[in-house]
Amino acid sequence: MQTNVGLLGYGTVGAGVAKIITMEEALLSQKVGWPLKLARAAVRDPSAARAFPPPPGLLTADPYEVVGNPDIQVVVEVMGGLEPARTLVLAALESGQHVVTANKALLAVHGLEIFETAARKGLEIFFEAAVAGAIPVIRTLKEGLAANRIQSVAGILNGTTNYILTSMTRGGATFGEALKDAQELGYAEADPTMDVEGTDAAHKLVLLTVLAYGVFPTLDDIRAEGITKLAPADFRFAEALGYVIKLLATAAENPGDGKLEVRLQPAMIPRGHLLAGVNGAMNAIMIRGHASGDIFLSGAGAGMMPTASAVVGDVVEIARLASSRTRTTKPSLGWHSLKAETVKPAGEIRSRHYLRFSVRDRPGVLAAIAGALARHGVSIAQVIQKEADPGTGHVHLVMLTHSAPEAGLRAALDDAASLESLLGPAMVIRVEEFAGG
């Protein structure tokens, strides 16, 4: 017996997968129980240079030498993007091949169709590498915490933004400066939009929400907010108030109405909290189960070898499972039970907030802003106002609010926006409380 693996894509992650399967053949064969072999890898340009040189004859330009090949039992999709990845993954499943993918965008957008196809065919679709790299968060939600009602999942899911936020916290840099440093050091891409605008982390959050709650939110359901508007002043005030700013992905069940809060936004994390200590390009996830309590996982969320570690872990598990089953009789998660109607509208989500107004230092500004907040039921817990800049006469006015629905807060800010003394829109950052436990 032998399990043959085919790759779709041989970029950085694909080369890492090839490296592990080739170099650790003895280890993997022992874990699976028989040889695990790399059979074929489909790429756009077989003549391009590679991070791990492929064995002679491995590469092909024809993806259908992998997809539908009766000698290949497991197809690993590491090409990225929506098409042709979607078409190829669906074709692999239809032809009876198990699939492992690291493609969060593909699953966040076309996951329902793909999961349903896998379920109908009795095949596995594994995607540990799609969220938080080598950290076993998918397995933990599917299996380790299977006995729990999940109360919340909160994670730092994008290494690029966490690297930038860490620089801004430590060095007082502007976003633009920190981004440039990150690009020079290889932590951010030339076009960083998917990372810094939050799209990449939102894709991962969709997948965590599916696993935790059986609910498949659309990207429109998620209030996805990036980190581009954060200013050095916000980091200074966060420190003074005892917080650290992180781009936090959260899915949580509201104990009151049972509705889900799903959001991706910069958040103030109390300095002593485990998530506040996750620095640089690291990822981390805190999962709260009703029986388990808080489980915290952290590690490398990206990179050639950590991502390949997750992909090959999935391949090994599929090889083991597939061997001992006549046929998978049901999908691991009961995808048939997916619900769509329980995601809470962003405006109804209650929270404490940090507000920073840039104002001209004139009498009545504080009273006017406080009045607008009061009219919409937002009460103020703490105010910081420092002396005005002697040159410009401008001043930062910072407020921490008590918990209030976001809709009320936004209405109050709309009211206040007409104030002549205001120099621009207020900066709004959610304050996390991590209450109870």
Place this chain on the structure above:
Amino acid sequence: MQTNVGLLGYGTVGAGVAKIITMEEALLSQKVGWPLKLARAAVRDPSAARAFPPPPGLLTADPYEVVGNPDIQVVVEVMGGLEPARTLVLAALESGQHVVTANKALLAVHGLEIFETAARKGLEIFFEAAVAGAIPVIRTLKEGLAANRIQSVAGILNGTTNYILTSMTRGGATFGEALKDAQELGYAEADPTMDVEGTDAAHKLVLLTVLAYGVFPTLDDIRAEGITKLAPADFRFAEALGYVIKLLATAAENPGDGKLEVRLQPAMIPRGHLLAGVNGAMNAIMIRGHASGDIFLSGAGAGMMPTASAVVGDVVEIARLASSRTRTTKPSLGWHSLKAETVKPAGEIRSRHYLRFSVRDRPGVLAAIAGALARHGVSIAQVIQKEADPGTGHVHLVMLTHSAPEAGLRAALDDAASLESLLGPAMVIRVEEFAGG
């Protein structure tokens, strides 16, 4: 179809398991795909009071109404102790029942026999709850990191000792005072021997070593050292030197000779390291894989519901797997490949050390001790000697050594022990470096 679960034992953990299976019936049935039911629970005294009242008719005094009962597919052993647990678990496997156990002592002592029986019968033996409660460390080693050569596993595996060490770090208490507080608050048992002498953590370390390396160390192979000898002075010096003292379980492959270091001892952890921030009764594990890099897991390591969370997670997975297989054709881990000959003798393990000598403040003491260390090849990196206590004339002499084999260090300490100025044996604490990565 239906999966029936039988309990051996209905103490705190058993009651937690019964509570989850009873109260979360809808959730669990959805995850498994059909009803999961609690069928029977064998206890010594069916009339005793219980933390979660058993449904009428559940309890029996006869364990063989659970073991060998053809209507029960999964036996959950939560009675603890070596016998009759061993006999009952083996009998359950022989009769074709899968087993889930939370019993680390049973597996550390009789694991080989039990794992081999399960493998021979093609049955599962799951034990997530035996190490670090709700933290999914067993699953992470077996599955999530299956693609990795494991370079090291380092963990805080005993909540009682970590609670005591946290008190001693924060409050300057003696071991005796901190233990008494822990007992009053329910964090330590009336007889705390298994915890404070390190036996409980050593049992868990045996299981982590099996999973990481396929090597089954005996308790004699492990240098298991408890926390009873630590003094308030050690915590003060640790802080001054930038360390936090933790009871650390470590299994690591030595890159030089491929031999394993397996040890359980108080250790100085650099203050900025994730393991140094694990406080109170929490548990945590850091796993370093050759591809994954460092993966850190933390959470509640004990308690009724966290432990039950892990047990029921195992039950759900077995119920899923068992349904879709005609028969398990091989054990999950290849127990047949267990090796026994590669554990490194304690004396050969190299490390930096913290040494604290209580001495009479007389000329030549420092020279004599330094001379003894030098004769055995142990060089000194740093020395702290404070003014002598004016009342007693006694002084703490603290040294941090460079890396040296433990045998040399012990020989040097034996030499120095004859010094008339020495007031007692030296306190020796390993200094962890967590190099590379």
